[in-house]
Amino acid sequence: MPLDTKIEDRPWLDSSIEPFIKIQNVTKKFGAFTAVDRIDLNVYQGELFSLLGGSGCGKTTLLRMLAGFEEVTSGHIFIDGQDMAGIPPYERPVNMMFQSYALFPHMTVEKNVAYGLKRDGVPKLEIASRVTEILDMVELGQFASRKPHQLSGGQRQRVALARALVKKPKLLLLDEPLGALDKRLREQTQFELMDLQEQLGITFMVVTHDQEEAMTLSTRIAVMDQGDIIQIGTPTEIYEYPESRFTAGFIGNVNMFEGRVTNNSADHVTVQGTDGTEFYIDHGQNVKEGQKVWVAVRPEKLVINKDAVAAGPNQLLGTVDDIGYMGNHSIYRVKLASGRIVQTTAQNIVRPKDAEWAVDWDDKVTLTWEPSATVLLTK
Numbered sequence: 001m002p003l004d005t006k007i008e009d010r011p012w013l014d015s016s017i018e019p020f021i022k023i024q025n026v027t028k029k030f031g032a033f034t035a036v037d038r039i040d041l042n043v044y045q046g047e048l049f050s051l052l053g054g055s056g057c058g059k060t061t062l063l064r065m066l067a068g069f070e071e072v073t074s075g076h077i078f079i080d081g082q083d084m085a086g087i088p089p090y091e092r093p094v095n096m097m098f099q100s101y102a103l104f105p106h107m108t109v110e111k112n113v114a115y116g117l118k119r120d121g122v123p124k125l126e127i128a129s130r131v132t133e134i135l136d137m138v139e140l141g142q143f144a145s146r147k148p149h150q151l152s153g154g155q156r157q158r159v160a161l162a163r164a165l166v167k168k169p170k171l172l173l174l175d176e177p178l179g180a181l182d183k184r185l186r187e188q189t190q191f192e193l194m195d196l197q198e199q200l201g202i203t204f205m206v207v208t209h210d211q212e213e214a215m216t217l218s219t220r221i222a223v224m225d226q227g228d229i230i231q232i233g234t235p236t237e238i239y240e241y242p243e244s245r246f247t248a249g250f251i252g253n254v255n256m257f258e259g260r261v262t263n264n265s266a267d268h269v270t271v272q273g274t275d276g277t278e279f280y281i282d283h284g285q286n287v288k289e290g291q292k293v294w295v296a297v298r299p300e301k302l303v304i305n306k307d308a309v310a311a312g313p314n315q316l317l318g319t320v321d322d323i324g325y326m327g328n329h330s331i332y333r334v335k336l337a338s339g340r341i342v343q344t345t346a347q348n349i350v351r352p353k354d355a356e357w358a359v360d361w362d363d364k365v366t367l368t369w370e371p372s373a374t375v376l377l378t379k
Contacts, residue, residue: 020203027074052208053224165202221234300344309368329345
């Protein structure tokens with residue numbers, strides 16, 4: 001979500017709006033092991049919120065506590081103002097879509113989607129109407145009589161989604177919902193999922209280990225590690241303004257440099273890198289001169305130059321050690337005099353063989369970047 005989105009589309013910035021989900025000081029222990037450690041989190045009505053982290057970070061455990069499949073060791077979970085303590089899964093205003101999809105192989109698409117409504121005793125005419133409506137919404141109406149083995153992976157995923165949505169939950173929990181799809185289908189389905197969530201207005205909470213998926217889908221992301229939330233923010237905030245080395249390194253690629261603060265003013269900070277590189281950051285920060293810090297620069301922020309560049313801060317000299325041609329862009333790995341490898345990317349606006357300035361292996365190059373592209377980290 002862009003930073004200039006209207007305030008009504010960013011309810012987390014309005015203190016008068018009550019969160020739809022309130023997770024307060026929640027801990028979950030399995031014996032001596034702490035899977036989730038004193039987490040606080042607010043999620044608002046209509047968000048598509050992602051829990052992002054590596055395997056074992058606690059994100060699925062947190063999702064299962066919301067669903068009621070795991071009991072909270074300590075703390076409280078509120079959904080739509082109601083404390084979920086002691087409330088079983090089938091009485092919560094929640095539905096969950098599992099990574100495996102868990103479709104009944106002997107049932108048709110229509111019967112798979114209708115199953116939960118039948119268990120709830122919904123009248124037959126209403127079941128037929130709701131199933132038809134949701135199948136049309138996920139573009140599976142013409143496949144209603146087929147069985148799961150007659151569908152593609154993407155179609156099975158949409159059947160599972162339809163089955164979860166047909167009961168009209170207030171909250172839909174999705175555990176790695178696109179993990180079984182190939183890359184091209186996953187990218188297509190991400191936008192379909194966003195469109196569907198916007199149509200229905202239901203709050204979605206997604207668990208994923210895929211950074212790109214979380215960045216594409218989410219209104220906001222909670223980055224998790226070792227049972228704790230490291231940072232919460234919009235995709236832009238998480239990527240462009242990481243608050244720690246962990247977040248900077250986990251989301252996308254980054255070049256990280258260690259150094260010490262040499263000057264801290266109201267409008268800029270300078271850092272001397274351990275390899276002698278001088279870094280200039282165009283805003284003040286709460287640091288002290290002599291303090292150990294880290295400087296992060298994303299590869300796409302670096303400009304690769306074959307021509308000589310006037311000496312100054314925010315530049316690195318090196319030799320092109322490797323090139324990865326990715327079609328729409330190329331990745332350059334540049335070896336510095338210290339032996340360190342720094343990575344940069346460049347869009348292939350014209351065909352390399354047609355460009356006199358095209359960078360090749362073993363070229364001597366200078367990498368430069370704008371002061372605003374430099375992120376200063378203290379932890």
